[in-house]
Amino acid sequence: MDQDPLNVLAFFSEIPHEEGFSFRQHTTVGVGGCAPLACYPRGIDELVSLLNFLTERQIPYCVIGNGSNLLVSDAGFDGIVICTQRVCSMQASGNVLTADCGAGLCSVLAFAVQHGLGGAAFFQGIPATVGGAVYMNAGAQGCCMKDIIRAVTAWRNGDIVQIPAEECRFSYKHSLFMDDDSCILSAELQLKNEDVESILSDINRIKQRRSALPGGRSMGCVFQNADGISAGALIEQSGCKGMSCGGAAVSDAHANFLINRGDATARDFVRLIEVVRARVLSQTGVLLKEEIRYIGVF
Numbered sequence: 205m206d207q208d209p210l211n212v213l214a215f216f217s218e219i220p221h222e223e224g225f226s227f228r229q230h231t232t233v234g235v236g237g238c239a240p241l242a243c244y245p246r247g248i249d250e251l252v253s254l255l256n257f258l259t260e261r262q263i264p265y266c267v268i269g270n271g272s273n274l275l276v277s278d279a280g281f282d283g284i285v286i287c288t289q290r291v292c293s294m295q296a297s298g299n300v301l302t303a304d305c306g307a308g309l310c311s312v313l314a315f316a317v318q319h320g321l322g323g324a325a326f327f328q329g330i331p332a333t334v335g336g337a338v339y340m341n342a343g344a345q346g347c348c349m350k351d352i353i354r355a356v357t358a359w360r361n362g363d364i365v366q367i368p369a370e371e372c373r374f375s376y377k378h379s380l381f382m383d384d385d386s387c388i389l390s391a392e393l394q395l396k397n398e399d400v401e402s403i404l405s406d407i408n409r410i411k412q413r414r415s416a417l418p419g420g421r422s423m424g425c426v427f428q429n430a431d432g433i434s435a436g437a438l439i440e441q442s443g444c445k446g447m448s449c450g451g452a453a454v455s456d457a458h459a460n461f462l463i464n465r466g467d468a469t470a471r472d473f474v475r476l477i478e479v480v481r482a483r484v485l486s487q488t489g490v491l492l493k494e495e496i497r498y499i500g501v502f
Contacts (some may be wrong), residue, residue, distance in 0.1 A: 212241060212284060215257060220244040225285050231271035232331055234421040235470045237280025237500070238493040239266075246290045248304060248389050252375030253388055255359050258284060266499050267387055269306055269333030273340065273423050277472045277500025289336055291389075296321065300354060301393045309342075312393075313407070314410075314450055322398030323352055325406035329414040331424070335388040339381045340495065341374045345410055350374035360386040377495045395396050418457040421464040426477060427492040435492055436460035442487035449476040474502055 221243045221267060227236030245251040258265045264283030268274065288306030295302050296319040303312045309327035312334060316324050326347040330337065338356055341349050353369040358381065365386075371469040381388055427435035439445070439459035445452045451468030454476070455461040462476055480490050 205384075210414060211261075211472050212243065212257070212263070216243065216250075216254065219250065219254070220246065220290070226360040227271075227276040230268070230287075231274050231276060231422060231423075233275065233423045233468075233473070234464050235278070235468055235473065236274075236276030237278050239281045239283065239285045239384055242285035244289050245289045248291060250284070251288065251291050251305075251387075251389065252359055254286060256362055258360065261314045261407075267410075268499075269336040270308060270331055272331045273336065273496050275423060275470055275473055275496050275498050277498075277502050278371065279500055281500045288333060292333075299395050301388055301395055303334045303393065304390045305333060305338075305388045307334045308332070309334065309337055316393075316395060317400060317403055317407075320397055320400055320403070321395035322403045322406070323395040324393065325403065325410055328407050329417075330408045334391050338388050338391050339379060340377055340497075341379050342377075343492070345413065348374075349379075349391075352393045352395060356381075356391050357431050359389055360384070360388045364389065388411075406440065418455040418461045418463060420455075421495050422455070422461045423473075425460045426462050426494055426496055427460055428495045430490045433490070434460075434490070438488050438490055438492065439486050442480075442484045444480050446477065447476065447483075449451060449473075449479060452476045454480065470500075470502070 206473035223241055225239045228234055233446045243254060245254055265286055266281055267286045269288050281501050285442045291306035292313045294307055298320055301316055301321055308331050309330045313324050313327040326345045330344060332342055337349050356367045356372055358365055363495050408502055429435050436459045444454050445459050450472030451465045452472035453465055485491050
């Protein structure tokens with residue numbers, strides 16, 4: 205198995221890339237070590253070629269979009285990082301909007317507005333790409349990806365497959381893509397024709413609601429709600445607001461947000477997650493489960 209990043213570049217000499225890729229600089233929480241190489245495919249064809257190459261040669265890789273909902277080890281990742289941000293084409297046909305995996309949700313929402321398509325207002329303010337949002341069935345304001353997905357196109361074991369929504373096994377913060385080694389390439393969103401003013405009104409209402417969320421560097425919500433009970437409420441009820449481990453702290457504004465105070469390490473966040481989980485279990489009897497994704501060895 206040849207993990208030398210230069211071997212990858214010998215076959216993909218023109219692909220945009222970054223050696224010594226820093227997760228601290230490329231994740232919303234701002235922690236984590238480095239990877240030897242990150243590649244930025246410029247479209248689905250280049251992404252598929254890269255996936256095929258790495259898989260055939262058994263070179264470890266991870267795929268990231270906007271770097272949100274990620275906690276990367278302080279030791280980094282000993283493989284290739286595939287950044288999908290340039291795989292971001294979009295098109296609309298009738299009331300179906302097709303977006304590539306690296307398209308940011310806010311860009312998709314703006315595109316939908318331009319085409320008079322409603323139903324995606326809950327994208328407002330979610331710092332995710334389409335691929336990441338489909339992967340974890342992201343949602344907000346009582347809506348989630350499951351509600352608008354018509355089909356997902358994915359790379360799986362060298363093949364490109366189209367998976368109807370009903371076969372994606374969507375559930376709360378979950379999809380089948382979390383259970384296999386496939387890579388989401390694009391998604392078809394079933395939206396609805398609406399008056400632009402009505403769409404903008406929905407977006408502005410959500411923007412106002414989200415304005416109360418904490419600022420600063422974070423992973424967004426860390427824990428899943430438990431049987432419909434707000435994880436943030438359970439954490440606050442358990443007296444965890446303001447708790448800290450090293451440079452990581454529970455936000456005073458929203459207890460399900462853990463904030464990087466500027467000098468945090470991934471280890472600080474792991475310790476704080478365990479402290480909060482133990483406190484909530486002791487105080488409420490509820491065992492919280494993370495919704496974030498871990499990369500690297502912890």
